Amino acid sequence: MSSDSGISAKVLVTGGAGYIGSHTAQQLLDAGNEVLILDNLSNGDRAMAPGGARFIEGDLADRTLLAEILADGIDAVLHFAGSIVVPESVADPLAYYRNNTINTHGLLQACVENGVDRFIFSSTAAVYGDTTLVPVPENAPTLPISPYGSSKLMSEWMLRDTAAAHSLRYVALRYFNVAGADLQGRRGQASRNATHLIKLAVETLTGQRDRLAIFGGDYPTSDGTGVRDYIHVVDLANAHVRALDYLRGGGDSQVLNCGYGRGSSVKQVIGALERVSNRKIPIEMAPRRAGDVAELVAEASRIRGLLGWQPEHDDLELIVKTALDWERKRVGLG
Ligand code: UD1
Numbered sequence: 001m002s003s004d005s006g007i008s009a010k011v012l013v014t015g016g017a018g019y020i021g022s023h024t025a026q027q028l029l030d031a032g033n034e035v036l037i038l039d040n041l042s043n044g045d046r047a048m049a050p051g052g053a054r055f056i057e058g059d060l061a062d063r064t065l066l067a068e069i070l071a072d073g074i075d076a077v078l079h080f081a082g083s084i085v086v087p088e089s090v091a092d093p094l095a096y097y098r099n100n101t102i103n104t105h106g107l108l109q110a111c112v113e114n115g116v117d118r119f120i121f122s123s124t125a126a127v128y129g130d131t132t133l134v135p136v137p138e139n140a141p142t143l144p145i146s147p148y149g150s151s152k153l154m155s156e157w158m159l160r161d162t163a164a165a166h167s168l169r170y171v172a173l174r175y176f177n178v179a180g181a182d183l184q185g186r187r188g189q190a191s192r193n194a195t196h197l198i199k200l201a202v203e204t205l206t207g208q209r210d211r212l213a214i215f216g217g218d219y220p221t222s223d224g225t226g227v228r229d230y231i232h233v234v235d236l237a238n239a240h241v242r243a244l245d246y247l248r249g250g251g252d253s254q255v256l257n258c259g260y261g262r263g264s265s266v267k268q269v270i271g272a273l274e275r276v277s278n279r280k281i282p283i284e285m286a287p288r289r290a291g292d293v294a295e296l297v298a299e300a301s302r303i304r305g306l307l308g309w310q311p312e313h314d315d316l317e318l319i320v321k322t323a324l325d326w327e328r329k330r331v332g333l334g
Contacts, residue, residue, distance in 0.1 A: 086146045093147035135297040156255060177230045204281055
């Protein structure tokens with residue numbers, strides 16, 4: 001197995017048929033890695049997994065399968081598989097703890113038992129909860145307000161403690177608001193029942209919804225609507241490739257924010273989409289959504305310094321245009 005930066009080896013990508021996992025699997029292949037995808041297709045789409053990867057349809061809860069996979073010369077694990085819908089996590093918390101926390105436990109245990117000691121984890125800005133820090137740094141208090149955020153934070157703690165006790169080293173990336181799609185139109189956000197702003201907005205523009213609700217116009221922000229740090233999925237995928245290089249180069253375990261460090265409001269997102277589509281989006285003002293903070297923006301300097309990560313698509317219009325192009329293609333309009 002390789003251990004130096006830039007040398008390829010076999011990597012396991014859980015959730016590699018999902019939105020972020022499939023973009024990352026593509027870039028790992030492009031960088032010369034052998035990629036093994038494990039996905040149960042509960043939310044992913046087999047067609048999104050890149051063709052050059054080996055695909056196993058299977059569940060993380062299947063510990064026999066995990067042991068088989070991890071005994072077979074895996075150099076690193078990139079763990080994307082999980083549930084991500086905040087309101088759903090409030091309605092069914094135990095499902096989130098099972099799918100996010102308990103399955104991560106099983107995967108970590110299999111890593112330790114098989115001597116797999118590089119791990120990259122999909123964490124979330126939801127670990128910061130109802131923060132008022134703008135931008136929010138990695139060392140801010142972690143007080144999640146949803147079972148989704150708690151389930152991910154508990155996984156971060158397991159990683160921290162496992163790394164202290166064993167040879168495993170990890171990078172946990174706390175994603176801010178991920179959006180956009182592959183620039184060549186090969187893949188994008190395909191989740192069923194998505195609740196994300198940009199996904200719902202492009203569904204409205206493609207006639208799948210009558211209108212888009214703006215949840216709250218009375219926040220203490222420049223135009224009264226919620227502000228988020230939207231990051232292009234291709235840049236986020238690249239952060240994982242960099243994190244793998246970093247671990248292969250001997251880097252210590254890290255928890256890193258993954259955003260651009262710049263916020264856009266709901267109205268700015270809608271404005272950008274209207275410009276790129278040259279169409280008006282029917283909107284309605286609605287009350288604030290429970291659990292939403294006014295403004296969530298990453299303090300994003302650590303990841304650049306440590307991983308040498310240089311975003312290339314920090315452009316709201318490009319983000320929404322690639323999301324729209326993908327959605328049009330997905331529903332047969334493109
Ligand atoms: C949340 C989580 C994030 C998680 C993501 C995945 C928090 C703090 N953040 O992001 O970690 O990865 O969900 O599910 O829990 N909006 C509308 N109308 C809509 C939809 C959204 O106005 O129809 C607004 C929201 O109020 C918010 C912004 O758009 O201000 C972004 O919302 P959304 O895309 O749902 O993501 P978050 O809730 O920020």
